[in-house]
Amino acid sequence: MNAKKKSFRGWLLIIPAASIVVALVVLTIVRMEGKPPELTLEMTSPALGRHPTLAIRVADAQSGLRKVWVGLVKDGQETVLLEKIFPAAGLLSGGRVREENITVDFEPEAEGIKDGKAMLRLVVRDYSWRQWGKGNVNYQEQEVIIDTRPPAIDVLSRNHYFSQGGAGLVIYKLSEACATSGVMVGEHLYPGTGGFFKDQAIHMALAAVDHRQGPGTDIHVIAVDFAGNQGRSGLPHLINARRFKQDKINISDSFLDWKMPEFVHQVGVAAGSSHLEIFLEVNGALRRENYETLTHVTARSDPKMYWEGAFLRLAGAANRAGFADARDYLYDGKVIDHQTHLGVDLASVAQSPVPAANHGKVVMADALGIYGRTVVIDHGMGLFSMYAHLSHIGVRVGQMVKMGDTVGKTGRTGLAGGDHLHFSILVHDSFVNPVEWWDEQWVRNNITSKIKALGQP
Template identity: 60%
Template sequence: MGGYKVLNNKNKFSVTRLLVIPVVLVLGVSVFLLVKRMEGTPPTIELTLESPNLGLNQTIPLKVADAKSGLRDVQVVLIKDGQEIALFSKTYPSAGVFSGGVVREEDLRIEFDASAKGVIDGKAVLRLMVRDFSWRDWMGGNENRQELEVAIDTRPPGIDVLSRANYFAQGGAGLVAYKVSEECRTSGVTIGETFYPGFKSPFGSSDIYLAMIAVAYRQGPGTPVYATAVDLAGNQTRVSLPHLINARRFKQDKIPLSDSFLDWKMPEFANQVSAGAGASNVDIFLKVNSDLRKANYETIKQLTANPDGQIHWEGDFLRLPAAAPRAGFADHRSYIYKGKKIDEQTHMGIDLASLEQASVPAANAGKVVFSDTLGIYGGTILIDHGLGLFSMYSHLSQMIASPGQMVSKGETIGKTGVSGLAGGDHLHYSMLVHQTLINPVEWWDSTWIRNNISTKIEAVKR
């Protein structure tokens, strides 16, 4: 009887243990879920408005996220003159009571149409509210509520073009002076599809801007020209600019390619292009003249992307002394090899030949932004003269001026040479307005500068 009782006690103990373990596990899981689902971190809100001004039609970019419990809902409300105007509302799906929300983050683009919402100009408050699927607040979730003071501005900026006489040559440049009625995000002149930004004038009132512009060599008569402005609220104005573009015809030229030239020049370019194993000199040349030329222009575009807004130049631009022209701006070149045309390109500068390794003067005062080797251009120096005007000197054998250096008009910056894709000692001289290559001849003409640039600047000073 005694042995039976002991065995019975062991069985009771085993049964008790079997009952306790599940209870403990259930309690543990319950506590874990409770702690997890009762988390107290609110959702995040990222609002990336360029300005606290809301225009007539505007997109409000908003990013919402909740990594722990998932997004429950989003609301965007505009409070104006005591009235709440709903701009946006979205509810997100749940993955289950224990799992939280399905969506953890989302980038939203909320379209604001002041006219459709009946909103008039004036001060307002933008309220953003986001909740998650936490069990906090009696299952209501954590809430992030933010309010931002904004100004409703539905009126487009006014533009008054001060430069009435606007005569341009195909491939040439010019300057437009204009006045805006309010502070603007951007303003300038658009020619065709190319935008040329304006800079605040260092003379006269603070609402006057100067835009250096260019008519690309392919843009002839009939190309539309507009003065444009976008205010802080995103409202845009476009005013047609009275103008005349004089058409130009550019030279057609044939460039013979000899084996001696290719044998001389192509080895230095072999590692700059991908012509493939066993590529001939002609294959390498075609890659250099096309792919490398395009890549070099992309570099030039980057170098001219952020010009100095101050005017550094004065008067006409200097030409390489005692130099004869060897090729003109926008000459259309056909490259001939063994009697056949194998390529064609446009020559976007003027070639000037003087003595070998002749001293090259800075055409005008400015800041050196590049002084290095640049593919087909060889040794190259690029100078920022202000307002988006640049001069470029290529095929140099020596580069004396350094990046960041301010140079004066006539100061020696380098020596002519045969670097890059040059067949003989010369200077390839180019000028640009922002990223558009222009005809340098205009800038060697003091009369043209006075009639088209200086008089407009002087008028602003008065």
């Protein structure tokens, strides 16, 4: 009996001891894990400018983060950009922080770092017991270029004459390849495009002066290189002020009863809203929504110059409304709304064939709210023409068209009160006066002569 008791007592001691040993073995295995921490460096370009920001993500799900170190080596000299120690959760638990996003801001000039090639070094360690308690390590190197000089801009074109609501061409040369360049008109950037000249450093930009921008509007050329440095060049220019027509549009009940039912599901109006209430929503909110659609359609333009010379006007058509006409909408003799007409209305025989105004690629052929059936053609380098209120569309998206090809027929779809063509010209997302582009002399003096002056046909 005593032997059995002694044996039982022995097992009582062995079992806890074995459990402790097993627990220590498991803990050791866990704490001795050998997976390096994660380290991700996000860079849009290997070029670092005057005020670069490095975005770094570090993570270690098992042992937790111990330390992050970032340095830059240039001409044999090492500059420490960041050294961060993360807190421990205890000997057995590893680190408290398992994941962190870090930004490193520095100024090369302030650190005495000169322009040129350099090596970025990044080290992250975890709280693993590996390497005698130093932890697993992830070490990375990234070659970079320190570039703190802004690009130089040389404006090559001359005689930059704009009309309020009009367009113009600027040709300039860059000292280096850039991520972005173009002409700033006020706060609006009109991007430039290269590849038209043998010298790839030469760029062209079509720019527009909004109908609300007059003399005194700042216009200059900017360029931002891949390191984020921005160069700027003034642009001698002249903006001719224009006064646009004031117009009054009477809205009748018969027009509302005819047109509004087709719009009721295109606007957010309450059930039972009157046709007048629907009209106000269509003329305001839907008009803005349609413009947003056009900004997406014109956001990309082929870096080619498809068009040649002056643009075609609908033959035998009379002007029914002009560009930038300021319209007051009246109902029962009272002004109910104000809008600006951003195109020219041309009326001819009902359902007249509508010609493509110049060579280009169809980028839209669909119904568009107040404009009805609409075609938009990309003529290259940010220049677009728009044909609205069509009764029929005769082209498809992606189709190449020649000047004079039929794109559809005039009509009265959308918010049109009668059969006509609403014709617009856009420079990127800005409406400009189509009359300029119908004028052969204007196109020659303001566009093509500038290109020919630099040796291109």
